[in-house]
Amino acid sequence: MQIIDGTIASPKGFYATGLHAGLKKVKKDLGVIYSEIPANAAAVYTTNQVKAAPIAVTKETLKNQKLQAVVVNSGVANACTGKLGLENAKKMQELAAAHLSVKKETVAIASTGVIGKQLPMAVIEEGINRIDLQKPVPMAFHEAILTTDTSTKEIVVTEKINGQLVTMAGVAKGSGMIHPNMATMLAFITTDAHISKQLLQMILTEKTETTFNQITVDGDTSTNDMVLVLANGLAENPIIEINTEAYEKFVAMFQLVSETLAKMIAKDGEGATKLIEAQVIGAHSDLEARLVAKKVVGSSLVKTAMFGEDPNWGRIICAVGYAGSQTDPEKIDMWIGDQQLLKQSQPQVFDEELMKKTLEKATVSITVDLNIGTQSGKAWGCDLTYKYIEVNALYHT
Amino acid sequence: MQIIDGTIASPKGFYATGLHAGLKKVKKDLGVIYSEIPANAAAVYTTNQVKAAPIAVTKETLKNQKLQAVVVNSGVANACTGKLGLENAKKMQELAAAHLSVKKETVAIASTGVIGKQLPMAVIEEGINRIDLQKPVPMAFHEAILTTDTSTKEIVVTEKINGQLVTMAGVAKGSGMIHPNMATMLAFITTDAHISKQLLQMILTEKTETTFNQITVDGDTSTNDMVLVLANGLAENPIIEINTEAYEKFVAMFQLVSETLAKMIAKDGEGATKLIEAQVIGAHSDLEARLVAKKVVGSSLVKTAMFGEDPNWGRIICAVGYAGSQTDPEKIDMWIGDQQLLKQSQPQVFDEELMKKTLEKATVSITVDLNIGTQSGKAWGCDLTYKYIEVNALYHT
Structure with a gap:
């Protein structure tokens, strides 16, 4: 396994970009990850009983479908926003689907930021319509998901699996309300590995226990936590079966990516010096x-x-x-x-x-x-x- | 029920005093409560698995006997001090018993302060021998149990129970490592009420759940927490039986004393402004x-x-x-x-x-x-x- 420089768009067939829509004053606040073909997807969510609207929408979306895109905003968490919040989350999904010309059932959404404020939908709509995947700037996605973080958090690894070069990339944000069992933490992992949705979910759930769920900044579990993984299979490796050498290699990649992101989040906890x-x-x-x-x-x-x-x-x-x-x-x-x-x-x-x-x-x-x-x-x-x-x-x- | 000015020595037959033995630089660090006659006693202790030596000694002491005295030091917690720590705790109990001319089986001990340091026994011995119950200064006891507390914490209440005036007094210290299930918190309650040891323990255990165990300063449960109650019966009320008017009055006194001390501890949490x-x-x-x-x-x-x-x-x-x-x-x-x-x-x-x-x-x-x-x-x-x-x-x- 090799750690390489790269972005969430490094695995084959993935694109990512971000921009300043206007939810925050100056900094980037809207980002998209896109896969050329629908990808198998897995996710874990906050255990907080008060869950943000985008969590509900993404959970519902992931029940049956593959994912082709993820749209994320920072600045407003869309949590504790009632029926209007849920409508806005669905609207955000629809707007992104229309702009990217994909089915809305293949679009995951995530939000992070202030609790109890409604999404400014005109700003969201105008922002989504300005997303240009012809000229993507992947690092702008890494920036767009941040709140009080002081730096972007990413890692990219490659490994030969059954003769094919497989790439896996992860990006995350912290940095307060961090005591996951999933909270204000968002992490996205993309890979071009060919692996089933079921196996991907199993590995994610297991590895979350020993990585993301083992960090704490302030003991508060947020309403918006999510780790989302997309695997589009474009590395063209034979599908990964459980308890094989290929499986062990994939799990090792997953472990390294998850643990590295988790440590980056802990290290960049609000006000932290170490x-x-x-x-x-x-x-x-x-x-x-x-x-x-x-x-x-x-x-x-x-x-x-x-x-x-x-x-x-x-x-x-x-x-x-x-x-x-x-x-x-x-x-x-x-x-x-x-x-x-x-x-x-x-x-x-x-x-x-x-x-x-x-x-x-x-x-x-x-x-x-x-x-x-x-x-x-x-x-x-x-x-x-x-x-x-x-x-x-x-x-x- | 009436709240009155007073000290831990206000109930009939109780004496208390404190002095500077030398565990701390300048402030008082050794105190004693004494009852003219052996008192029924009840206690609750820290739930931390790492328990300080004095907790072990007092727990053992309380198994069968009545208590006539309590000796407390601040500055050194006598926690994580191994066999020597346990021997020192027993020695402290013996020294106090000898000086006060009571059986060592009737002396409870408590410590609070730095973890992992041995009690300086020469200092403890010299201090105990200077304790003078002929000229007691009860407020000096309130001061002697403090660590980073910014003020003493006490409350005294009186009530007529079955024709007799019953007095109950409480004194406590905080102020960090406070998330009891019993921690660096010490509280002592004295009363001249006539009540059985069993009923006293029942009331203490029940009321601790809704008072002392409902405060938190920093979420850390210390190794030394203890609430100790002494009832010497000198008010000469008919013994309090469960589910009587006298019982309800006693429980109301106990609730007020416990809740008041608990709130005083929370309010004086380390660095707190409110x-x-x-x-x-x-x-x-x-x-x-x-x-x-x-x-x-x-x-x-x-x-x-x-x-x-x-x-x-x-x-x-x-x-x-x-x-x-x-x-x-x-x-x-x-x-x-x-x-x-x-x-x-x-x-x-x-x-x-x-x-x-x-x-x-x-x-x-x-x-x-x-x-x-x-x-x-x-x-x-x-x-x-x-x-x-x-x-x-x-x-x-």
């Missing part, structure tokens, strides 16, 4: 390991300690203790970077100068060995900073 | 109502919105949606103060000037009507501020 990676080993089950890891990176006290660059293992073991998994409080080993802080729950002497350097880095890894089993899991978060308060307290509805 | 009270009505069950209320006051996005004094109902409804209780996302009514923001999940026009004034107050109340049932529940939290980051990022182990 990525925190927690790895829990020696657990009874992988589920419990992931649970503990997510509690560690989700703790406000751990997050502020990391901002203050303090190796505060007391706050970490406290989070381990309330995570709700099986643990033996007397048996916990802990490391920050490669320096051990606890052995059998007892403090160890460590090199303070070296620790200082470890904590200054852009990525800090915390490892916890529960010493009661053989399973492991990871989670990713970010530090909690003055800037987070500024971004979220100064933001006014 | 108390946020969430009331959820129209729920299927009181448990679900409390769950939703606690998610609302626990949301970092709601907390920062309150700091920014922004009526951001989108963040509130988002928290309602991921709370995990039964809801109908289309049916939610919402108020801040007495102004309605949502009706059947649709935004309402409100008076912006009046809302501004409501949000500037020291207490902001959020009411959510789920409109699917008849049950209700409350929770209390505080805003999330620059100061919280400062307190927790600058604090170094």
Whole structure:
């Protein structure tokens, strides 16, 4: 497998572009992904019971059909907008279908931004009609889906599968209300691999558990989260069957793309200065390991300690203790970077100068060995900073 | 029932005092409550699996005996301190028993402060030996249990029960790692009521669910939480039996003392500028109502919105949606103060000037009507501020 420079339009037969329609003041706010032929599609959605209108429309759309296009706006989430919001979401789908000359049943839609505001449909319509796939600017799509993100998030990988070069690309946005089980997070993955819709959905659901659902910025699960995958088969590989070498290669690509995007989102959490990676080993089950890891990176006290660059293992073991998994409080080993802080729950002497350097880095890894089993899991978060308060307290509805 | 000025030593036969032993630099850090006669006692403890040594010792002590004294230190939590920590906790119990001339089986102990540090036993011993119950200064006990709290927290109430004046007093400390299911929170309640240990424990357990366990500062459950109640019977009321008028009066006193202390802790959360009270009505069950209320006051996005004094109902409804209780996302009514923001999940026009004034107050109340049932529940939290980051990022182990 190879990581290459590229965009969401790198896989064969995909096009993407974006523009400024006018939902936001200056920045791009409307984008489209298009596939030459209808693609097999899979998706996971927010677990929040309050779901935005576009989630309902895309969920319904994906029930039976293949997808040929995805249209996304930022600036307005179209959440808590009632019947009019649902009508507007359907209208957005219809407008995009008409402009792209595809069936509306093959168009997925997504929105992100302010909750409780109706989509300005005249702006949306005028924007959609200006989309020009003859002169696509794929990076403009990456930009158009952002809200308070400070940078675009993308990764492209290639792999030979059964003699054919398969390409997979992913693009995502964060950056607040991030504690997915799907929230204000949008991620789109395109591939030219030939794979069935069923297998694609299975892999997406499974990998979401260990990647996108293992990041947290502020513990809030949004109303608009979605990860959407399109596979158009234009790489012309023999269709990928489960438990084959081709399958393993495809899953590895999917894992890398999902995990990379998830980490990019965590790292660019609102106000964050660093990525925190927690790895829990020696657990009874992988589920419990992931649970503990997510509690560690989700703790406000751990997050502020990391901002203050303090190796505060007391706050970490406290989070381990309330995570709700099986643990033996007397048996916990802990490391920050490669320096051990606890052995059998007892403090160890460590090199303070070296620790200082470890904590200054852009990525800090915390490892916890529960010493009661053989399973492991990871989670990713970010530090909690003055800037987070500024971004979220100064933001006014 | 009457609220009166007083201290934890106001009920008949109780004495309390505190002093600076030397665990902290300048502030008082060691305190004692003493009852003339052994008192019936009840307690609830942290649900964190990593429990501090004093929790283990007090839990064991309370199994069979009455309590005559409680000794508390701040500065060092005696958590994650292994065998030596447990020995030190027992030693602290023995030293206090010897100095106060009571059986060690009647002495409860509690600690709060830094995790992972051993108690300096010479300092503890010297401090205990200086405790002078001939010249007690009860407010010094209130001060001695504080950590990053900005003020002492106490309430005293009196009530005639079966012809006798019964007094109940409570004192507590917060103020970070607060998301009880018992955490860095300590609360002590004394009363001269005559009531059995069993009934006392029942009332404590029940009332903790709707008071202390319904507050959150940062979502972290500490290793040291404890609420301890002593009832010495010196009011000489006939023993309180369940489901009598006397019982109802006692429970009402207990509810007021517990809820008042809980709200004081939430309001004095680290860096907080205001108390946020969430009331959820129209729920299927009181448990679900409390769950939703606690998610609302626990949301970092709601907390920062309150700091920014922004009526951001989108963040509130988002928290309602991921709370995990039964809801109908289309049916939610919402108020801040007495102004309605949502009706059947649709935004309402409100008076912006009046809302501004409501949000500037020291207490902001959020009411959510789920409109699917008849049950209700409350929770209390505080805003999330620059100061919280400062307190927790600058604090170094």
